[in-house]
């Protein structure tokens with residue numbers, strides 16, 4: 105597997121970090137499926153109980169989270185989990201949200217992006233082909249974790265995240281972004297309706313390649329989110345990309361396209 109991000113191994117845990125975020129001192133990583141205690145289709149570092157016929161135990165999922173938190177020197181009750189529903193909604197979270205989705209109940213509404221300036225509050229968004237995006241402002245010490253599938257991307261959830269950070273005093277020109285492992289343009293076939301949905305946002309034709317199959321396209325979600333981040337005022341050199349396909353690399357990543365509903369889910373984490 106090749107990626108522009110750094111691959112780390114600690115014990116049996118394998119995770120990626122963005123060189124750009126590392127150099128700015130951002131405490132973050134993108135977990136791979138290597139590590140953790142889950143078995144079978146959830147093997148091994150799985151962060152959701154699953155949506156298929158087989159489910160992982162809550163005990164395993166929480167242990168996997170505990171191990172992730174430990175790598176930050178934090179505990180399960182410091183984590184705040186999004187409640188993903190392919191929305192373009194972001195909210196700002198604080199001390200009152202410690203443990204949401206781990207030691208406290210989940211959010212009771214769909215929220216696919218979290219913004220925080222609360223020290224040691226560990227944000228988690230989960231993906232298995234969709235795009236995990238982490239944002240960090242080193243000046244203001246504000247961070248965000250965003251889940252963007254094609255619906256979230258076309259809903260411009262990254263702009264909602266940047267907007268929330270701006271309301272916390274950030275300047276878009278200071279914000280750094282890391283676009284994590286997701287399904288690549290090598291594999292992500294979509295229909296004409298997705299192309300049409302993006303065309304309403306402007307010219308996204310550079311993100312689509314006509315596929316050999318008539319009426320189908322290959323969509324580059326990383327490039328689409330990069331374009332949207334640039335539009336919000338981030339600069340070219342403030343956007344880092346993992347550029348590794350989750351469908352192509354089953355050893356490292358869960359993939360909805362490859363595995364269907366019977367699969368685990370990765371998580372990306374960031375804190376200030």
Ligand SMILES: [Zn+2]
Nearest residue numbers: 290291349352
């Ligand atoms: Zn691929």
